[in-house]
Amino acid sequence: MSGDNVKSAIEALLFASDKPLTIEQARNILDLEASRIRGIFEELESEYEKSNRGIRVIEVAGGFQMITASGFAPFLKKLYKERRTERLSKPALETLAIIAYKQPVTKLEIESLRNVNVDGVIKSLLGKYLVRIAGRKKAPGRPHVFGTTRQFLEYFGLKSLEELPKMEEFSSLVVKEETKEESNEPQKPA
Numbered sequence: 607m608s609g610d611n612v613k614s615a616i617e618a619l620l621f622a623s624d625k626p627l628t629i630e631q632a633r634n635i636l637d638l639e640a641s642r643i644r645g646i647f648e649e650l651e652s653e654y655e656k657s658n659r660g661i662r663v664i665e666v667a668g669g670f671q672m673i674t675a676s677g678f679a680p681f682l683k684k685l686y687k688e689r690r691t692e693r694l695s696k697p698a699l700e701t702l703a704i705i706a707y708k709q710p711v712t713k714l715e716i717e718s719l720r721n722v723n724v725d726g727v728i729k730s731l732l733g734k735y736l737v738r739i740a741g742r743k744k745a746p747g748r749p750h751v752f753g754t755t756r757q758f759l760e761y762f763g764l765k766s767l768e769e770l771p772k773m774e775e776f777s778s779l780v781v782k783e784e785t786k787e788e789s790n791e792p793q794k795p796a
Contacts, residue, residue: 612636616646626669626760667759668766701727702736706758706770710740710751728752736761 615636619627632643647670651663662675674682694702701724704716716724731737740753754767764770 612638612642613646613649616643617650620650620663620670620672623671626665626667626671628669631669664763665765666763667756671760673763695727697722697724697727698730702731702754702758705731705737705752706754706767707773709753710743711753712743712745712749712751714749716752 616632619632619635629640629643629647632638632647633640636643647663647665651665651670654662658675660675660678661672663670663672697720700720701716704719705711708715708719713724713728716728728737732739735755735757737752737758738755739750741751742748743751758764759766
């Protein structure tokens with residue numbers, strides 16, 4: 607297979623894949639060295655970026671994936687205006703954040719931080735494949751410990767957990783968001 611054909615084949619695999627395509631998967635399909643495949647992924651990533659196309663190739667969750675360029679989000683929102691997107695509730699996001707930053711973590715540890723029962727929230731996050739049972743803690747009762755999944759990385763567009771914002775950055779984002787919400791509240795007449 608010539609160089610252009612290999613690049614085209616990888617591009618087709620990226621387009622057809624509904625999940626990030628790993629180097630190992632592409633290597634098994636195309637019977638090429640991993641270093642050559644990584645190089646082609648990176649070439650495609652650079653080409654799409656430089657030519658300012660409507661789609662991009664990014665590295666995410668241990669693989670590569672085609673996504674739409676963020677600058678075209680307003681148009682996509684109009685196109686999919688009626689499409690129902692499943693959002694996570696505030697309790698689910700809070701629980702997910704605790705799991706992401708403290709993993710492996712037990713249900714009791716999560717509940718002590720949130721001061722509420724999290725049975726339903728954890729069941730929901732497990733059902734969405736955003737968290738997983740990562741094992742058992744060596745403690746009385748051997749409780750399950752929870753961790754995030756590859757689906758979590760995909761959902762939030764992260765290459766790895768190292769890309770999570772540091773707690774200091776997160777705190778400043780929360781303050782900015784709260785300030786923004788307060789300024790958007792309708793003013794009450796005096």
